[in-house]
Amino acid sequence: MNTRIFFLAAALSISSFGSFGCAADQAEDDVDNSEDAVAALDNIGAPTDTKVTLVAGRWHDNTLTPREGWHAYHFAPVESGYVRFVMKAEIGHANMWSYLRIELEDPAKVKPWLHNTAAVGNTRTNLCEIIMKVEAGQKYDVITTSQFNLTNVTPGRHKSDGKYTVAVLPLDSTIQIPE
Amino acid sequence: MHRTLATAFLVVAAATAAACAAPTDGDDDASQSEAAVTADLRPELAQVNDVSIMFPLAKSKAAFERGYLTPASAAVGGKLLPSTIYERAFGAPGTLQIGGTPAAPALTGLRLVAVRFDPCFAQRGAITDESACKNQIRLVFQTLTFKDGRTVAADDAVHAFYAISREQLTSSVSKMIDLRKRIARDRRLGPLGPHPLLKTTSGDLDVTVATEIHALVKSVAGEQNLIQFTQFTPSGLDTTWNFSGFDVQKNAAMKIPTLPASDDTHVAFFAGFTPGQLSGDPAFVPVSKAPAQDNMQDLGNQQRANAATPESRARAFNALLRIEHPDLHTPDTVDCASCHAVEPVRRLIGKKLFPNDLAASRGAFVPDAQFVPAADVAQATPPDATVNVHMFSYKASTPSIHMRTINESAAIVAHLNGRILGR
Numbered sequence: 001m002n003t004r005i006f007f008l009a010a011a012l013s014i015s016s017f018g019s020f021g022c023a024a025d026q027a028e029d030d031v032d033n034s035e036d037a038v039a040a041l042d043n044i045g046a047p048t049d050t051k052v053t054l055v056a057g058r059w060h061d062n063t064l065t066p067r068e069g070w071h072a073y074h075f076a077p078v079e080s081g082y083v084r085f086v087m088k089a090e091i092g093h094a095n096m097w098s099y100l101r102i103e104l105e106d107p108a109k110v111k112p113w114l115h116n117t118a119a120v121g122n123t124r125t126n127l128c129e130i131i132m133k134v135e136a137g138q139k140y141d142v143i144t145t146s147q148f149n150l151t152n153v154t155p156g157r158h159k160s161d162g163k164y165t166v167a168v169l170p171l172d173s174t175i176q177i178p179e
Numbered sequence: 180m181h182r183t184l185a186t187a188f189l190v191v192a193a194a195t196a197a198a199c200a201a202p203t204d205g206d207d208d209a210s211q212s213e214a215a216v217t218a219d220l221r222p223e224l225a226q227v228n229d230v231s232i233m234f235p236l237a238k239s240k241a242a243f244e245r246g247y248l249t250p251a252s253a254a255v256g257g258k259l260l261p262s263t264i265y266e267r268a269f270g271a272p273g274t275l276q277i278g279g280t281p282a283a284p285a286l287t288g289l290r291l292v293a294v295r296f297d298p299c300f301a302q303r304g305a306i307t308d309e310s311a312c313k314n315q316i317r318l319v320f321q322t323l324t325f326k327d328g329r330t331v332a333a334d335d336a337v338h339a340f341y342a343i344s345r346e347q348l349t350s351s352v353s354k355m356i357d358l359r360k361r362i363a364r365d366r367r368l369g370p371l372g373p374h375p376l377l378k379t380t381s382g383d384l385d386v387t388v389a390t391e392i393h394a395l396v397k398s399v400a401g402e403q404n405l406i407q408f409t410q411f412t413p414s415g416l417d418t419t420w421n422f423s424g425f426d427v428q429k430n431a432a433m434k435i436p437t438l439p440a441s442d443d444t445h446v447a448f449f450a451g452f453t454p455g456q457l458s459g460d461p462a463f464v465p466v467s468k469a470p471a472q473d474n475m476q477d478l479g480n481q482q483r484a485n486a487a488t489p490e491s492r493a494r495a496f497n498a499l500l501r502i503e504h505p506d507l508h509t510p511d512t513v514d515c516a517s518c519h520a521v522e523p524v525r526r527l528i529g530k531k532l533f534p535n536d537l538a539a540s541r542g543a544f545v546p547d548a549q550f551v552p553a554a555d556v557a558q559a560t561p562p563d564a565t566v567n568v569h570m571f572s573y574k575a576s577t578p579s580i581h582m583r584t585i586n587e588s589a590a591i592v593a594h595l596n597g598r599i600l601g602r
Contacts, residue, residue: 055278057464058447059415088416088452127452165416170461
């Protein structure tokens with residue numbers, strides 16, 4: 001358990017700087033490279049809403065593409081407590097390194113500080129995980145993308161292109177979180 | 180004379196019965212299968228392959244196109260599995276299930292890969308009243324595709340259950356026996372596997388024989404007597420299997436036994452992301468509320484199995500055998516995920532990590548040696564090293580038959596031969 005928490009801390013600290021492997025070129029394909037097309041791509045502020053509400057313990061599979069590089073899911077906890085948000089992608093895809101961002105749905109900006117992010121810290125697993133306390137009655141956005149898109153500061157096309165899976169899981173009962 | 184030979188055969192069968200509960204491994208299987216195809220001293224009685232029929236995977240495009248029934252095949256009172264009812268259960272094609280889990284398998288891709296007859300479905304213990312039995316035919320569909328000269332099955336399945344009369348049940352099994360006697364004469368067909376009479380000499384699916392069985396199926400099953408169906412699909416990048424079902428008579432989602440009442444219509448088994456291990460956490464969602472003696476879920480995750488006390492671990496290993504025991508448990512008493520996970524747990528937790536505990540477990544089902552030789556309950560094709568939840572269908576192109584299905588088939592044969600056909 002300590003390993004997991006350590007990994008999370010590492011992932012969180014790396015996530016704002018990380019750019020591992022992102023220089024790898026993706027083969028040119030038939031994606032429209034026009035300015036209009038690029039402008040229409042989703043981004044950190046406007047992820048594609050999947051309309052999927054995650055349920056604790058259930059794994060949802062999806063695919064990120066150069067056109068759809070950010071996905072948003074919803075989660076409404078039934079009870080308050082710690083949960084694990086987990087994203088995993090297939091191993092060996094240089095442009096598909098897991099990146100998760102959890103945002104409290106907070107239109108009134110009562111808690112503007114409440115977002116959590118994690119990027120994959122171990123490319124042998126391509127799994128990233130955020131442990132956080134959630135509150136019953138609140139709603140959370142679970143945003144998935146790949147590390148490349150996060151660091152893709154120029155308005156270029158996304159390069160993430162691959163399958164991944166995402167879930168909200170109950171916290172392992174053996175893990176003790178100090179209050 | 181006939182009876183004397185039969186008695187001698189049965190003595191031999193009984194002497195080897197001790198081995199029957201243990202799945203066989205590896206190289207012995209081929210020779211065991213060969214040996215099993217021996218003269219049958221009472222060919223008029225049912226064998227396991229007469230009541231549980233697995234269609235081989237086609238090796239030619241022609242056999243693929245003509246050798247399988249589909250949900251849309253015309254049958255009793257309509258189609259085998261009408262889209263109207265299927266969509267009532269799982270929504271329009273592509274509709275995600277609970278929490279974004281995958282849509283139920285698309286009807287258009289499903290093919291009939293197995294058929295099972297049962298004269299007393301979900302019966303536990305001795306049958307005291309035959310008239311109270313639920314006579315049933317179950318059809319197992321899977322998404323099949325034919326590509327590059329071979330058929331491959333998706334990691335999904337749909338089981339459809341049909342209520343039939345005792346006369347239909349008896350007549351159907353008798354037709355299977357007649358088919359065997361006509362083609363194989365007095366040979367025994369051996370343990371369950373892709374049906375030996377459904378293979379051509381080149382190993383392809385025999386469309387002629389398949390068509391005969393199709394006609395039999397279509398004469399007793401269809402929209403008119405469809406009572407329930409279940410499905411499973413994978414998610415979590417092929418590490419999780421999601422189970423649910425629909426009760427046609429109640430027009431409602433099936434309630435899965437032993438689950439919390441507030442969350443009892445879907446259940447999942449998560450194996451974890453490390454190949455060859457069971458590390459899913461949590462392994463089962465929701466967690467079963469079955470009593471300890473019938474609860475194996477601590478063995479679904481190797482860390483939990485390690486952390487368990489020796490006593491509770493031993494109890495969980497015994498629970499594996501209880502869940503596989505057709506006199507102790509039925510689909511009405513065990514949740515789908517636990518039942519389908521027994522074989523992966525035995526292979527990846529029991530054999531690899533706790534072989535002594537596995538060997539020490541007690542309470543395995545023992546087939547009636549009077550009607551089912553030990554050779555017929557061997558696990559001819561052990562499930563592969565991956566996590567394989569297919570109890571009587573295919574993992575990719577590998578036939579997968581769990582001990583639970585073998586035990587059920589043996590119990591059905593004993594019931595049929597002892598109380599119905601052999602009278």
